[in-house]
Amino acid sequence: MAESKDPLADTVVNNLKVYDDPRKMRDVVIALRAQGRKIGFVPTMGALHAGHLSLVEASRRETDVTIVSIFVNPTQFSDPADLERYPRTLFLDMALLSQLSVNAIFAPKQDAVYPAGYSTSVVVSGVTDRWEGEFRPGHFSGVAMVVLKLFNMVQPDIAFFGQKDYQQTLVVRRMVEDLNVPVQVRICPTIRERDGLAMSSRNALLTADDRERGLVLSRSLKLASELFAAGERDATKIRQRMLAQFEKTPGVTMEYVTLVDPAQMNEVSHARADSVAIIAARVGNVRLIDNCILGQVDAWTTNR
Numbered sequence: 604m605a606e607s608k609d610p611l612a613d614t615v616v617n618n619l620k621v622y623d624d625p626r627k628m629r630d631v632v633i634a635l636r637a638q639g640r641k642i643g644f645v646p647t648m649g650a651l652h653a654g655h656l657s658l659v660e661a662s663r664r665e666t667d668v669t670i671v672s673i674f675v676n677p678t679q680f681s682d683p684a685d686l687e688r689y690p691r692t693l694f695l696d697m698a699l700l701s702q703l704s705v706n707a708i709f710a711p712k713q714d715a716v717y718p719a720g721y722s723t724s725v726v727v728s729g730v731t732d733r734w735e736g737e738f739r740p741g742h743f744s745g746v747a748m749v750v751l752k753l754f755n756m757v758q759p760d761i762a763f764f765g766q767k768d769y770q771q772t773l774v775v776r777r778m779v780e781d782l783n784v785p786v787q788v789r790i791c792p793t794i795r796e797r798d799g800l801a802m803s804s805r806n807a808l809l810t811a812d813d814r815e816r817g818l819v820l821s822r823s824l825k826l827a828s829e830l831f832a833a834g835e836r837d838a839t840k841i842r843q844r845m846l847a848q849f850e851k852t853p854g855v856t857m858e859y860v861t862l863v864d865p866a867q868m869n870e871v872s873h874a875r876a877d878s879v880a881i882i883a884a885r886v887g888n889v890r891l892i893d894n895c896i897l898g899q900v901d902a903w904t905t906n907r
């Protein structure tokens with residue numbers, strides 16, 4: 604029987620090479636590194652938006668070659684319905700990336716990442732105990748596992764992640780440190796819509812009404828920043844004011860709203876310039892997260 608041609612196998616989209624075979628991807632990177640090129644890597648689950656594109660730009664500024672991976676990682680979804688619903692726009696993503704100076708896309712198949720018999724896990728403890736770790740059991744093991752695998756497959760010099768997934772950035776940094784992974788990790792600022800909503804692939808799943816309700820996340824973070832800037836240091840008071848925003852917004856189920864320290868994400872009672880305000884909430888059937896570092900200028904002050 605004739606072997607069917609995989610439509611994605613080493614495709615070229617507008618001069619941009621798309622690799623699906625991890626060995627080929629690695630060989631390409633080995634050859635590029637032998638030419639002295641510095642490799643930048645932006646891991647994504649696709650459904651690309653301006654936040655991802657800012658990571659690509661950061662990589663282009665700092666490295667010679669930028670590789671973007673697109674892989675919807677099943678092991679980081681604790682809810683099968685969430686995995687099913689997750690937006691998949693591979694061909695649009697490829698077209699978008701082909702317009703930027705990305706050098707290659709790595710879009711491995713599920714069985715190349717998780718072959719039959721696969722039975723290893725990566726568990727980062729401590730920083731995963733609460734918040735996302737509590738509301739999405741197993742999520743961070745899936746993230747740590749796939750990020751480590753992607754790092755091994757692509758072997759980048761520098762990898763770029765968004766601050767929007769604040770806890771994820773700590774998990775990746777911890778894993779890299781603990782397992783001596785030779786990859787530098789860069790965290791880039793959250794990119795927001797003009798009205799403050801943090802860019803997320805999940806925003807595409809919001810109805811118009813829910814999108815409006817979802818603004819309560821950035822609104823309460825902005826309020827926390829303003830209170831801090833005005834001199835408020837009592838974390839309980841800041842949190843109460845944030846919670847009041849949620850009480851005024853029907854149709855939004857808050858999961859957590861709090862202030863934590865930047866390294867371990869333990870709740871703080873005294874707010875400092877590096878404290879992080881974190882939020883997770885369900886808006887309709889879409890779960891959104893957001894955060895801000897209190898003493899930092901966030902995009903809601905620059906975007907408007």
Ligand code: PAF
Binds near residue numbers: 647679749771
């Ligand atoms: O942040 C994401 O999009 C994902 O968690 C990541 C890092 C690509 C791993 O699947």
